[in-house]
Amino acid sequence: MTPILQTEKLSHVYSAGTPFEHRALVDVDLCAYPGEYLGIIGHTGSGKSTLIQHLNGLLKPTSGRVLVEGKDIWASKEATRQARFRVGLVFQYPEYQLFEETVYKDISFGPKNMGLDEAEIDRRVRESAAFVGLPDSVLEQSPFELSGGQKRRVAIAGVIAMEPAVLILDEPTAGLDPVGVEQILSNIHDYHTAKNATIIVVSHSMEEMARTAHRLVVINDGRIPFDGAPREVFAHGEELESMGLGVPRMTRVFHRLKALGAGVDPSVYTVAQAKEAILAALKAKGTSSDEGGAV
Amino acid sequence: MALKDITLGQYFPGKTLLHRLDPRTKILLLVFYIVALFMAKNALGYGLLALTLVGAVLVSRVGFKAVLRGMKPVFFIVVFTAVLNLLYTPGQGEPLIAFWVIKIYWEGIRTAFFMVLRIMLLISCTFLLTYTTSPILLTDALEDLLGLLKKLRLPVHELAMMMSIALRFIPTLIEETDKIMSAQKARGADFETGNLLHRAQALIPLLVPLFISAFRRADELAVAMECRCYHGGEGRTRMRQLKYAGRDYIALLLGLALCVAVWCSNLLGVF
Amino acid sequence: METSILKTESLTFSYPAEEGKEARLVLDGVDLDIEAGSFVAVLGHNGSGKSTLAKHLNAILLPSGGKVYVSGMDTADEARLLAIRRTVGMVFQNPDNQIVANVVEEDCAFGPENLGVPPDEIRKLVDDSLKIVGMYSYREHAPHLLSGGQKQRIAIAGVLAMKPRCVVLDEPTAMLDPIGRREVLETIKALNETQGVTVVLITHHMDEAAQAHRLVVMSKGKIISDGPPKEVFQQVEALKAVGLTVPETVELLYELNREGFDLPLDALSDEDCAQALYQLLKKD
Structure with a gap:
């Protein structure tokens, strides 16, 4: 590709x-x-x-x-x-770049600069507002009256509208x-x-x-x-730590779990994966302990 | 980034003699220097003043580069003044260069040179003051020197506080302007082309967010100041007490001496 | 000896009605008693009233109903305003908007100067506070050239220089990166442990809240849960219902319990979680 x-x-x-x-x-x-x-x-x-x-x-x-x-x-x-x-x-904190009187006008700033026609601008404004979950009733409001989270979504819609x-x-x-x-x-x-x-x-x-x-x-x-x-990137836990970054919490827990002596693969990084890994380990233990094995 | 080149009010922390002088002394010295600068009439006087400045810059260790950098925003004014003086100073005798309507006399060159020198020295010594004196001390000193005006019921403390806060927020707002500009450019805003009207209109997406942000900052700052028990100038003390030391008296004497020397130099008919 | 430093009694607050809008009730009967020397986190989603509560703790806002006491002083008593504000220091979210001066140490001196402390004492207060937050070597720097975490530590030092008995921090880490967040959180903990300052930390970060001794959860202007973090975070469903989450360690154990296990939900550290999982895997 x-x-x-x-x-x-x-x-x-x-x-x-x-x-x-x-x-x-x-x-x-x-x-x-x-x-x-x-x-x-x-x-x-x-x-x-x-x-x-x-x-x-x-x-x-x-x-x-x-x-x-x-x-x-x-x-x-x-x-x-x-x-x-x-x-x-x-950008970071994009809500601080809002400037128009209405949400509609603010979102249309980008498409307008692209030189699109009115109908296309209208379609894009409505579509991008829908993407960020802003109801039509908000479009005619001033962006400065909205809550912090809503303002940010208006700002994101302003960029999405340029498709x-x-x-x-x-x-x-x-x-x-x-x-x-x-x-x-x-x-x-x-x-x-x-x-x-x-x-x-x-x-x-x-x-x-x-x-x-x-x-x-x-x-x-x-x-x-x-x-x-x-999975590959988070395997470099120590290097990431030295760059001031670290790894996800679940990865840390599983590294610790492995160090304690449990037979788990430490390359998990979400709660869902961790849950699967534990369930799989229990299942494996279930079958292996039938054969007289241990963890 | 052009915006970041502005050095106005920037302070270079240090421990040199010039840093340690009482800020009031430095302001007074600046006044002496400017007075002397306007008294100077010949090469000897200007030479003395230029040498003094060179010496002061060396002592301050801020470096000539920084001082010259301060000159950047006024470059055009300097060139403009030079050209005006060059062209419009009438002289006696034959012009050195005569071309079309342009006549340049020896006096023109001399005046232009001294004018440029005067502006440059004036700006340099002012910058040297802001480079070696923290804005807060500077406002403290101004507040103190203007203490007389307090008796006339002028809000000297409030003015000084406003000035120091303005200085504190200049870098923050410059950074913010850069950020908003980039964000609007990312949405296709064009700040660089078009006629004057277009360009003025293009500034709206920059200025509206900037004003809103400045007001929000002002609001938050006011609350933060109240939380730190700010209640005006009454009963306020200062961590750094302004106190004249021996070096201040000597510096002020030297400043006076410079004025006298420049005045005397006028009597000698050098150049 | 008094044990309670901050106390609210059926505190209500509503923003007055503006044109076209109804009055908005933000705090709805808050009873809170904070013990001197403790480290309390107040957790809540945006709009839960937690920041409004914080602003009542040093008389930036005054109650619409009920009372707030700081060291026994009623915050509505205007004559005690300065005494209240020097008892309870405030640190806000945006470090840029609370630093007044161009030089670190001069900013730090701002509070004591306002209180009329003699100059040589201010010097000592400033030096001590900057040392506590680990910014003494930066005392002559310009704040705008420092990192977010460093700026926030300067803001904390500026408050400490007034020798407050309590510091309220309103989402102090919200604008910081992980390094800055860690710096600030460690400073806050040291403040509480080594200086004995009462700390009230307003946050929506579960992992920060987990470090406090006591956790107060707010939603819709009311306190819905109050206790040690280990206990509060066990109420996974109740927290999720009000738009909060729990630390991932608790979340994992909770998810496993939904599969029919019976694991304790009090694992707030990586170690506790790993131990709990290890016990589960070891069991037969």
């Missing part, structure tokens, strides 16, 4: 040539495939914010290339503009309570499945990542040390 989004030896240096010179990204090669749900993890200052701002052309690489659907996004002015629309970026092929979200659940978190995650999931869009989520929460992402990319010091299925 050809990647929909790709970086080739992407490097970015801030304040080059001054004493504050800082190499935020060093030769980063990253691929995202159509329909993939990709998780990016890294602590503050690891370079992940710099990375995602390159993916839709907000930042220009110091060296290296960013390709969207095979085309260099810096090849021409039009290519950069198109990249902004093909790759939607939802990007790749939707990137930076910490979309930061600061929300468990109900709010679940709501946002299921909104993203709905867009993902309905449009077969590529989703890239940046998060600190290993547990959340473990539950949602197909593939994880770890970024540390401007490089990508690990890239693979959650």
Whole structure:
């Protein structure tokens, strides 16, 4: 499969040539495939914010290339503009960028900038509002009267309305309570499945990542040390810990359980998997103890 | 990022003599310096003042780079002043260069040079003050020096507090502006092309969120300040007491001496 | 010796009716008694009233009905306002919006300066507080160049410099990354353990709440559960019903119990959970 989004030896240096010179990204090669749900993890200052701002052309690489659907996004002015629309970026705390009088107008800001006609804008606004579970009655309200969680969903709808092929979200659940978190995650999931869009989520929460992402990319010091299925990435518990990241709770519990002497595979990372693993271990013990075995 | 280049009010912590001088002394020295700067009429006077500044920058250890960086935002004003003076200073005798309507006299070059030097020295010494004095101390000092105005029932404490909070939030709001700008660009906003009207309109998606955020911050800050028992200037003490030390008296004497020296230099007809 | 430092008696609060809107009841008869020296977490979803409750604990908000007492002082008594606020310090969610000064130590001095403490005493208070939160070596730094966790520790130091007997923290880690969160939580714990400061931590993070001595759960302006975390988190269904979750360790044991096992639901640490599972697997 050809990647929909790709970086080739992407490097970015801030304040080059001054004493504050800082190499935020060093030769980063990253691929995202159509329909993939990709998780990016890294602590503050690891370079992940710099990375995602390159993916839709907000930042220009110091060296290296960013390709969207095979085309260099810096090849021409039009290519950069198109990249902004093909790759939607939802920033951290996006509710702070709302500015219009009504929710409807705010969501339509992106589609309008794309130069779409009224009917198409209307369709997109209503559809994206539906994706994030906002009822029609909210559309004519001021976004500033809504609750925190609702505001955030309006902001996400504002990006979804551009119908990007790749939707990137930076910490979309930061600061929300468990109900709010679940709501946002299921909104993203709905867009993902309905449009077969590529989703890239940046998060600190290993547990959340473990539950949602197909593939994880770890970024540390401007490089990508690990890239693979959650199970593979979480196998590097100690290295992740030293990067200030750690592994999901269930993985930790199972490592401990194994150390106690139980015959379990420690590569679980969600509660559901852990439950299955315990039940399987009990079953295996049941059959093996009939044969006189032990744990 | 252009926004991040603004160094206004940035403080470089340090322990040099210049850092340790009483902030009031530094403000007074700045006043002396500016007075001397406007008295200077010839190369000797300007030379003395330039040397003083070079010495002060060396003592402060903030580096010439930082001082020059402060010059960036006023670069055009400097160039503009230079060109104006160059072209419009009438001189006696033959013009050095005469081309079309342009006539440049020796006096023009001289005035332009001194004007540029004057602006640069003025800005440099002001920046040197903000580089070596923490904003809070600076406002404390201003509050103290303006103490006389308090007797005229001017809200000196409140003004000083406002100024220090404004300085505290400048970097935060600059960062925020950058962030909102990026977020709106990601939604296809265009801040760079189009005519003036277009560009002004394009600023709405930036300014509305910025204002809302500034008000929210102000609101939260007010509550946080109340929680820390802020109730105006009455009965307030200061951790750092402003106290003139021996070095302050010496510095002030030297400042006065500089003024006198520059004044005297005018009497000598050098250049 | 008094044991209760914060006390609310049938506390109700509603935001006054605005045009086109009805008055909104946010706190609905809260009775809470917090013992001096304890570490209490208040857990609740957004809109449960937990932040409103916090704002009553040092008279930022005054009750619509009922009473709030801080060390026996009625918060409605305006004459005691400063005494109340120096007894109960507050730390908020956004560290950027509570730091007043451009230099760490000068920010830290803000509280004592307002209280009119003599300069040399302020110096000592500031140095001590910065040492407690582990930010002494940053005392001359500019706050806006520090990390979120460091800024929040500065905010805590700024409150500590007023020598409060109690510190109320309103979602102090909500905007922080895991490293910052850990820094702040460890600082809070040290505050309680080594300094004997009463800590009230408002949060919606289960794992943070699990570290407290006592856990108060709020929903719709009422306290629905109150006890040691080990006991409270056993009420898995009740918590889920009000939009909260439980730590994953408890969740796993609960899920297994639904398959017919009878595991204790008090495993809050990885170790406890692993032990419980090990006992299950070992049993025959």
